[in-house]
Amino acid sequence: MIETRKFGVTKNGAEVLCFTLKNEKIAVEILNYGGVIRALYTPGKQGLCDVVLGYDTLAEYEENDGYLGAVIGRVANRIRDGKMTVDGKEYQLAQNDRTRTLHGGKEGFDRKIWSYALEDDTLILRYFSPHMEENFPGNLMAEARYSLNDNALVLEYTACADAKTPINLTNHSYFNLGGEGSGTVLNHRLRLLSDRYTAIDGDMLPVSLEPVEGTPFDFRQGKRIGEDIDADFPQLRLGHGYDHNYCLDSQDKVSLFASVYCPETGILLDAYTDLPGVQFYSGNFLDQNGKRSHYGKRSGFCLETQFYPDSVNHPEFPSPFFNDGEVYESTTIYRFSVSSGFAEDSRKEIKD
Numbered sequence: 001m002i003e004t005r006k007f008g009v010t011k012n013g014a015e016v017l018c019f020t021l022k023n024e025k026i027a028v029e030i031l032n033y034g035g036v037i038r039a040l041y042t043p044g045k046q047g048l049c050d051v052v053l054g055y056d057t058l059a060e061y062e063e064n065d066g067y068l069g070a071v072i073g074r075v076a077n078r079i080r081d082g083k084m085t086v087d088g089k090e091y092q093l094a095q096n097d098r099t100r101t102l103h104g105g106k107e108g109f110d111r112k113i114w115s116y117a118l119e120d121d122t123l124i125l126r127y128f129s130p131h132m133e134e135n136f137p138g139n140l141m142a143e144a145r146y147s148l149n150d151n152a153l154v155l156e157y158t159a160c161a162d163a164k165t166p167i168n169l170t171n172h173s174y175f176n177l178g179g180e181g182s183g184t185v186l187n188h189r190l191r192l193l194s195d196r197y198t199a200i201d202g203d204m205l206p207v208s209l210e211p212v213e214g215t216p217f218d219f220r221q222g223k224r225i226g227e228d229i230d231a232d233f234p235q236l237r238l239g240h241g242y243d244h245n246y247c248l249d250s251q252d253k254v255s256l257f258a259s260v261y262c263p264e265t266g267i268l269l270d271a272y273t274d275l276p277g278v279q280f281y282s283g284n285f286l287d288q289n290g291k292r293s294h295y296g297k298r299s300g301f302c303l304e305t306q307f308y309p310d311s312v313n314h315p316e317f318p319s320p321f322f323n324d325g326e327v328y329e330s331t332t333i334y335r336f337s338v339s340s341g342f343a344e345d346s347r348k349e350i351k352d
């Protein structure tokens, strides 16, 4: 079931709607401003919890950065010096993060009004990004589909352009499985099924692939997010905590890559994707007022499924470039349940 209500009016006078997707297990609120996931209600041991960070008003979405719950595009994550070369031609993209391009540039997909359509129980948002928007070549049409499948939120993206261009879409939800505004996520347990991550330099750009083995980056067996976050380890200092891309082995199949468990509420999140990477970001820069309370540092974590950061400049990474007419497609699923820990059977691949 999908309910539609007015959410607000932008500074430029555009009306924004809020769509609530609901079934007997979970309810999710989505805005056609930035494709934002504004709220996600799922049962915990003591009742329903809203497990994503967000704001009560549209003005706060327009004023704040932090990308709470938004779709990121055309290219998620950082691009060195905002430069890329496509078929021998250099492009100077919009630089919005000192010299870098971050999350699509000065006005990324997270700040756009998307058109919408409802198809049965699926919400479809569409955004047309014109040639040279933020200096990316090619007219591009992007589509984000939101649906519920039992206790899971299914996010499906497609995009296609009329010239070769990079496409790297993600959703930037911050989760707090103790309920948004309930404090930090340091006591959540994370299991991240990844052997390698992209180590960064002082500009938070990838320089090498490193094994997680024997480092604070090893979450393969599951441990508290806060367990090693303040360890004296150079990569943690450079990221101000965890803010790194982990390499995934999904091989284009929608596969489980992470589980996160909150002992206080018993809420377990299992996350699946067919993409080759995920940015695990421990909310190190959070500092804003949100729905229930102030969101401080580490009061939410993100699992942003993606092509690797700066992959436009790293031919050795999986390529984010799509040719004229070639279709970008990806699926990411966040599944919620109440549990007493990680469910062993959640390791198996799921198909929606």
Ligand code: GAL
Pocket (backbone or CB within 6 Å): 065, 066, 067, 077, 102, 243, 279, 281, 285, 304
């Ligand atoms: C994350 C990124 C962080 C920070 C954040 C927005 O995706 O990894 O470094 O820029 O977005 O505040």
